[in-house]
Amino acid sequence: MLTPDERIAQLIMVAGYSNRNGAYEDSLATLVRVHRLGGVVMFQGGPVRHAKLVNRLQALSAVPLLIAIDGEWGLGMRLDSTVRFPYQMTLGGMAGQDDLIYQMGADMARQCKRLGIHINFAPVVDVNNNPNNPVINFRAFGEDKYAVTRKGLAYMRGMQDNRLMTSIKHFPGHGDTGVDSHYDLPVIAKSRAQLDSLELYPFRELINAGAAGVMVSHLSIPALDSARNFPATLSSKILTNLLRDELGFQGLTFSDAMNMKGLTKFYPAGVSDRMAVEAGMDVLEFTEDVPRAIAEIKQAITEGRITQASINARCMKVLLAKAWVGLDAYKPTVLDNLVADLNQPQSELINRKLIEASLTVLKNDGNLLPLRNLDSLRIATVALEAPTPTAFQQMAGNYTQIDHFNLTSAMADTTLARIQAQLANYNLLLVDVHLSNIRPGARYGMQAKTAALVQQLAATDKAVITVFGNAYAIDKLPGIDRARALVMPYQLTPMTEELSAQLIFGAIGASGRLPVTVNSQYKLGAGITTFSLGRLKYTIPEEVGISSAYLAQQVDSVVNAGLQAKAYPGCVVQMAKDGKVIYRKAYGQTVFAEPLGQPAVAITPRPVRLDDLYDMASVTKISTSTPALMRLVDLGLFDVDATMSAYLPGYKRSNKANLVWRDVLTHQARLRAWIPFWRETKNEDGSFKPKTFSNVRSRRYPIEVTDSLFLHRSYPDRIFEEIKDSPLNEKKAAGESEYVYSDLSFYLYPQIVKRLAGEDFEEFLKKTFYRPLGATTLTYKPRLSYPLNRIVPTEYDSLFRKTLIWGRVHDEGAAMLDGLSGHAGLFGSANDLMKLMEMYRQRGSYGGRQYLSPAVLTEFTRYQFPELGNRRGLGFEKPAYKYNANAPRSASASSFGHSGFTGTFTWVDPAYNLTYVFLSNRVYPTRENNKISSMNIRTNVMEALYKAMKRGI
Incomplete structure (x- = not known):
């Protein structure tokens, strides 16, 4: 009581x-x-x-x-x-x-x-x-x-x-x-x-x-x-x-x-x-x-x-x-x-959905948003009142090549003027205005020059402005209506920044409406609906019905077992379901900490980063040659049922004249598996034969294989002649499979593309696919475009090049072709490779553009000769009929992808809407280390995704 x-x-x-x-x-x-x-x-x-x-x-x-x-x-x-x-x-x-x-x-x-x-x-x-x-x-x-x-x-x-x-x-x-x-x-x-x-x-x-x-x-x-x-x-x-x-x-x-x-x-x-x-x-x-x-x-x-x-x-x-x-x-x-x-993931998921649903586009001249035609844009982000890189800038950088600038009103006028002069080199400015206070009594966190900077940038007539702060603050920013587009996320948090960037690039749409009247121009209910273009969305596994904790535990257990066994120094894993990136993680270091015994090439290990560039090795085949051929098929310039001599006139009198491309692309045309071209440049004592290499670059020796090794300009012709003249494998008895995995035809596709499309192979790829996709790190010879600290080393080559292979193609044959071939030589980040693979998953469409027809993708990614026990598509690897670790155990029959010798792997499973990339440098410091395959690391990591998907939340 x-x-x-x-x-x-x-x-x-x-x-x-x-x-x-x-x-x-x-x-x-x-x-x-x-x-x-x-x-x-x-x-x-x-x-x-x-x-x-x-x-x-x-x-x-x-x-x-x-x-x-x-x-x-x-x-x-x-x-x-x-x-x-x-x-x-x-x-x-x-x-x-x-x-x-x-x-x-x-x-x-x-x-x-x-x-x-x-x-x-x-x-x-x-x-x-x-x-x-x-x-x-x-x-x-x-x-x-x-x-x-x-x-x-x-x-x-x-x-x-x-x-x-x-x-x-x-x-x-x-x-x-x-x-x-x-x-x-x-x-x-x-x-x-x-x-x-x-x-x-x-x-x-x-x-x-x-x-x-x-x-x-x-x-x-x-x-x-x-x-x-x-x-x-x-x-x-x-x-x-x-x-x-x-x-x-x-x-x-x-x-x-x-x-x-x-x-x-x-x-x-x-x-x-x-x-x-x-x-x-x-x-x-x-x-x-x-x-x-x-x-x-x-x-x-x-x-x-x-x-x-x-x-x-x-x-x-x-x-x-x-x-x-x-x-x-x-x-x-x-x-x-x-x-x-x-702090359960379900709370974060609710948070994400709430913010995404609230994002409001207040202006969108010419339907600029979501951004299309990335290949036509030179983009800079300009973060106002943010002295260090912002979450908005980092997320925007996932979509294409962007240069970032950070301005604060505390900067000297001369510094501001210098940066603004630099911005003249860009045709699109993504301006993110960071207001540190939400209250009107604090002027919404505006610093002395904030409004002036916004006004100047809006007046360039090329600015998309996102105001991270109180909606009423727009009325305190004179001239902001000059912006080409205006986005209102209502507050400043890492999540509003990330989702606003995803909105601008078309990963998500906008449906928000102003809940208040800001001024006579932006009234209650104002807002413009935009729609997703199908670009990759970056979110958490729970959004697609997967437990983030379980997925992380499963993936970590496989990857960390490989790290402990020294199967590779480090790796990057990226996974997407339904076009949503739900897992991105960098593991380990770029190189092992132990010295190589080669002081001249000793390098300091550093943690792997998500944006590191890796040598794709044979993943190059489905990232360069195969998409190029698919595009040529769509253009009516290439027929997979034609013979080799139809597109290689010099083959008319060779033993390969009547080989059909469908057989070639499925590795059952009896081509030899490979030719060790580099060995033919050496004498028995290990020295190079005359007229092969020089230690100094010159017009006669222009092909850079290492810093001090330059190949004779005519040697690539010799390589192509050797491929043409190489004997075929003996024909098998009736009923026996002719399947032998071969690199040789992939050496030839750059020549075919140039002949049929009238463009150099790499430029054709970049113009047709990589730049529009925003996959700008996909490139040959990355040293020309990126510093070495962005590129992960591969092998110490003790037999041929006598140096650490770092920023140059690992494959010897591709190295002798100046780093550019259809079978090897492509470098890039996991995120950019996934854009290409996601385009495949979306049946040739990505970011509002149709790159390839659904019909050609269906044709290239289906089993071509199942009756012969051949598991290949056209260029693509597919699951074996009886599991042999070339694909995840749970992969569907419609799935496809490829692995790479350096420790790379990518796989697409349309049946489950999955896209997966695994990049590593397992050949460091030596290719003799094959634990990544013996432990089935790459396929088991993706199998973890299937397990997590079946388990649910």
Whole structure:
């Protein structure tokens, strides 16, 4: 049985902080224990510290405490190391999809319950129709009362349906104020009719829908209570007559914080608490002087201004609320895995979906967005007020070659002028404006020159501007309407930056609409719909129904086993499902730490990076020759059922004249597997034969094989003659397979492409595929375009080149062709190789462009001669009929790809919408190390993806 004092105490919630010292916590514990308080509102701190403190306080309470948090945008609003959902104005930008807001509320409930929190003082259902509102502003869903109501209802239901109490706020409506009630008492000089029509509308609707709590604010509203300097918190006309009697609210009323100057400026602590209870308040939040508050309320009971029965009734409401949230079976918060439990991938997925749905395109001249024709664009990103590379810049760099610039208003004018002069070299500027503050009182975080810089860049007539900040800030940026496109993500976070870049490049579409009127040009509801172009989207596995933890554990176990066995120094793994990149990770180092025994080539290991360039080895075949042939087929210039001599006139009298290209491309034309051309340049004593190599470059010896080894200019002709004149393998008996994997025909495709298309092989590939795809790192001879620290070394060649092969093709034959062949020589990053493979998966389409016809892709990637036991497509490797580790065990019959000698592998499985890239330098320091194959590392890594996909979340 609670004493009369304890019944009063149940109506009081004090503030709690878990980021203060032991003396503070002791004083809070004493306050709770001595006065038997009803609850604590927790503010700043961290989750573990919070849980420890709350557990301690609960242990001191005979009646469990009601623990509250003011977490409008999640626990991250108050606690570090926790989830931060979008601001409500960001959510206001969502055109529909209120079910996502419900999911957010439900996840909020999950997190709060895990942390021992029972009530969230949210949602804000104020209608923010005052752009200069200093306190609500971005905290509101917007200025449309219907949207505010709809979204607030979804948020409230998500929490309450999962047994988290809510307190809708700030009754009767704080949206049209120019004063912050934390510092003074705002006055809303509106008529009752105006209030009924706008401010009260969301409250009425949510109360009718079953709101558990209502927070009453410190507002003076003469139309509701004419008493001067009299906040709603203390007004019986507002608390009882309006809220209880007229609107029919039967839940718990909570005061706004009782320490706010909008109240304490006129009414002292304790006295104001008593006045609020007299007016009908159920729960006092953030009471500053507990003893005085209890004494004042007791005195009011004695004097008959408050009845004991009303105190008893309110106390019972609090106790029933505690039972509803589960405190009748209270258990302390378990500390084990607390941070991990609070930060579940499902929360990140909800966050991503909310932000993606809110992104708003406010201007899009000529339908510039999403960006098309990347090969026609010279792009620079310009990050304003961001001195270091931003998440926006890093994400944009995933889509194509981009140069990055970072400007701040603190830079010298001469520096700014120099950089702006450099920007003249680009025909598209992606400007990301970083506003460090969301509040109007801080000028939205604008520095002195921010607006001027935006105006100058917009005036170039080639700027796409993204403003990472409050939507109202647009009105403070004169000239921004000169931008070719304008994107509004509503706030500055790594996730808004990343998703905005993905929007610009067409990985995702835009459907957001402005939730407020910014100015006469950008009004409520403004927004332009854009659509995805099918470029790679970068997200988390949960978006495609896969557990990120399980996938990472499975992939890590395979890759790390290879690292431990020294199967390779390091590698990059990239996986995509449904066109969404769900796994990207760099492992290990570029080289082993042990010295090679060759001081002249000793290099310092460094961690592998995602954008490192690797020698693709035989993956070159399906990244250069095969797509080139497919394109020629589409153009009607090449027929796979023609003979070799049809496109190689010099072969008309050779033993290969009548070989059919379909047989050649499926490795059953009886061509020799390979020819060791380099060996023929050597004498028996190991020296080079005359007229083969020179140690000095010259017109006669122009082909650079190493820094000090140059091949004679005529030697490539000798290689091609040797291929033409090479004997065929003996014909097999009837019924026996003629299959022999051969490199030889792939030496010839650059010549065929040049003859049929009239362009050099590499330029044809870059113009037709790589540049439009944004796969700009795919290149031959990478030393010409990239520094060595971007390129991963391959083998120390102790037999032929006598040096470390670094930035030059590993394959000897390709090296003797100046690094360019159709069978080897291509370098690139995992991300850029995946773009090409993803284009294959999308049946020849990518980024809004059709590169190859679906018909030609179907033809090239199907089994050509299954009746002969030949597992090959045209150029492509396919799964063997009986598993032999050339493909993942679970790969479908429609899948295809290729492996490379240096330790590379890529695979596409259209049946499951999977695309996979594995790049390594397993030949470092020697090709004799074949553990990557004996351990089936490359295929087992992808098998982990199939396992994770089958397991689900």
